[in-house]
Amino acid sequence: MPMSKDAAFLAAVVNGALDGIVSIDESGRILSFNQAASKLFGYAPEEVIGQSVAVLMPEPHRSEHETYLRNYLTTGEAKIIGIGRQVEGRRKDGFLFPIDLGVAEIQVDGRRFFIGFIHDLSERRRFEAHMRELHADRLDLMEHMTVGLAHELKQPLAAITAYLNILSRRLKEQHVPTEIGDEVITKITEQVFRVSEIMDNVRQFMTRGATEKSPQHLNDVVRTACEFTDAIAREAGVATTVRLDAADDLVVINKVQIQQVVVNLKRNAIEAMHVCQQREMTVSTRSVEGNMIRVDVVDTGPGLAESVRSRLFKPFTTTKPQGLGVGLSISRSIVEDHHGKLWAEDNPGGGTIFSFVLPMTPETARIRWVSG
Structure with a gap:
């Protein structure tokens, strides 16, 4: 019986589709196999029509x-039919390849048939693997550069400290009033030591994957971190409010690393x-459920753009023209390393809230539970 024009047109559409289309009956026998399916699986239609569709599966x-x-x-109960999922297909030569498989059910004259739509994911998987490789290479290069930089900076930092000591001694030898000068020199020396500590921690983290931790009062750590950036905030016209409300704030942390997280935020x-x-920032601590302490850094900025929201903490994501996009990624790694x-x-009043939580020490958690 000759095929009608509509049927011929539909057959041509199916056969010319870019994705594989395979139809089967209720017993799983293949009824049709378009050109794209032949290309994907390596079978000619006449080789598989009438056979079980299982021949295409591993x-x-x-x-x-x-x-x-x-x-x-x-x-x-459906596992693929009407749902779709990513599985593997099996070529004629036995080669397995990733596919996105969707299956639709149709009924014709009281009989049920199933249509499989097969999209080859091989190219996408190769691209994803290539991107992961490039990303890993970039991270590896950055790790080596960071370790080298941490080592090389130790010498100029030591030299700066030595020159500061010489300057302080010369001023005293010449009987120059040094009350203000001594204070400034002391502040500079403290910051030099802080940079040195940061470099030591970076080198430890990169080479050993861990750093030394000790019990610390988180309120004190946050307060000190805020002092480091107070001058920058004032220069930028930002009004800063600090509220350290966590009553039980003992945590086991690397103090320098957590300070760096707060400074970065x-x-x-x-x-x-x-x-x-409106330039207002609030830094606060508070106790939360689960024996955790929460730190919030709230701003009244423009908020997060949708284009970066989903990848905000991924390396090399930045909204700054000159930024490397590693600060938030490193900060998240540090916090996660502290469990x-x-x-x-989003800040309901406009802007963004960056938050992190850290577990209290077991002793603090126990005392809090008993006293509560």
Whole structure:
């Protein structure tokens, strides 16, 4: 019986589709196999039509297909039909390749048929693997550069300290009033030592994957970190409020690393508000459920752009023209290394809230539970 024009047109569309299209009956026997399916699986249509569709599957799905189809026809419980999923297909030569498989059910004259739509994911997987490789290479290069930089900076930092000591001694020898000068020199020396500590911690983290931790009062750590950036905030016209409300604030941390997290979040907030008229920042601590302490850095900036929200903590994501995009990624790694969590959310009043939580020491958690 000759094919109608509509049927011929539909057959041509199916055969010319870019994705593989395979139809089967209730027993799983292949009824049709378009050109794209032939190209994907390496079979000519006449080689597979009439055979079980399991020929296109690897084990264990190959052996389980008939049972799965029978269960579906009996119970209606679907694993792929009407749902779709990423699985593997098996070529004629035995080669396995990733596919996105969608299956639709149709009924014609009281009989049920199933249409499989098969999209080859091989190229996408190769691209993703290539991007992961490039990303890993970049991170590896950055790790080596960071370790080298941490080592090389030790010498100029030591030289700066030596020159400061010489300057202080010369001023005293010449009987120059040095009350203000001594204070400034002391502040500079403290910052030099702080940079040296940071470099030591970076080198430890990069080479050993861990750093030394000790019990610390988180309120004191946050307060000190805020002092480091107070001058920057004032220069930028940012009004800063610090509320350290966590009553039980003992945590086991690397003090320098957590200070760096707070400093980084504060600097990001300050930079985010440089185009805003309202420039207010709040840094706070409080106890939360789960024996955790939460730190919030709240700004009144423009908020997070949708284009960066989903990848905010991924390396090399930045909204700054000159930024490397590693600060938030490193900060999250530090917090997670302390068994905590770092995240961002919208500030209801406009702007962004960056928050992280850290676990209290077991002793603090026990005392808090007993006293509560």
